[in-house]
Amino acid sequence: QVHLQQSGPGLVKPSQTLSLTCAISGDSVSSNSAAWNWIRQSPSGGLEWLGRTYYRSKWYYDYAISVRSRITINPDTSKNQFSLQLNSVTPEDTAVYFCARAQYNDYFDSWGQGTLVTVSS
Amino acid sequence: DIQMTQSPSTLSASVGDRVTITCRASQSISSWLAWYQQKPGKAPKLLIYKASSLESGVPSRFSGSGSGTEFTLTISSLQPDDFATYYCQQYNNYWTFGQGTKVEIK
Numbered sequence: 001q002v003h004l005q006q007s008g009p010g011l012v013k014p015s016q017t018l019s020l021t022c023a024i025s026g027d028s029v030s031s032n033s034a035a036w037n038w039i040r041q042s043p044s045g046g047l048e049w050l051g052r053t054y055y056r057s058k059w060y061y062d063y064a065i066s067v068r069s070r071i072t073i074n075p076d077t078s079k080n081q082f083s084l085q086l087n088s089v090t091p092e093d094t095a096v097y098f099c100a101r102a103q104y105n106d107y108f109d110s111w112g113q114g115t116l117v118t119v120s121s
Numbered sequence: 122d123i124q125m126t127q128s129p130s131t132l133s134a135s136v137g138d139r140v141t142i143t144c145r146a147s148q149s150i151s152s153w154l155a156w157y158q159q160k161p162g163k164a165p166k167l168l169i170y171k172a173s174s175l176e177s178g179v180p181s182r183f184s185g186s187g188s189g190t191e192f193t194l195t196i197s198s199l200q201p202d203d204f205a206t207y208y209c210q211q212y213n214n215y216w217t218f219g220q221g222t223k224v225e226i227k
Contacts, residue, residue, distance in 0.1 A: 114162075
């Protein structure tokens, strides 16, 4: 049974960097079948996939076009976790952020608990 | 991008009712569709994958059907625990979600 535990600040100032971490138990960030994703939910409820990382003999990264210039997702094999960094945030980045596992290109079968991040001065 | 459109946005129903939610894709996604249930303050929970496959542990009153561009989620007899928001999601080409359907008490 996989468990994803998120951590990170809930308040970020405009123009600064949003940073969140997702610790994995019950699976490996280096799994050859899983992909590790970040998804966010706006205050109005809309869900948006942001990006993913996965390992298939080497590390791969995919990012949504809407955030591609500002996002970085990094695996940390020593701690079995992965992270999200979103640069130059604005109030429009205020959302609940979720980490989630997918079996490669499939649906999201395990989710973190969610972190509300508010962008405000 | 593949757009996903759900209807209705809100549905009022009573315990025991049969409930159907529709999801339409802007282009064919074969059967690469999942349904999730979300309750306030919680993460989405996977109910159905590959349009009609029931996730382990999900009650059999939930069922999914469809292929191509039109899909449905049916709850055969609505239970008190089922009042929530439901989202469809395509995974044919990256991942996009419908806007959600809130099932509320009538």
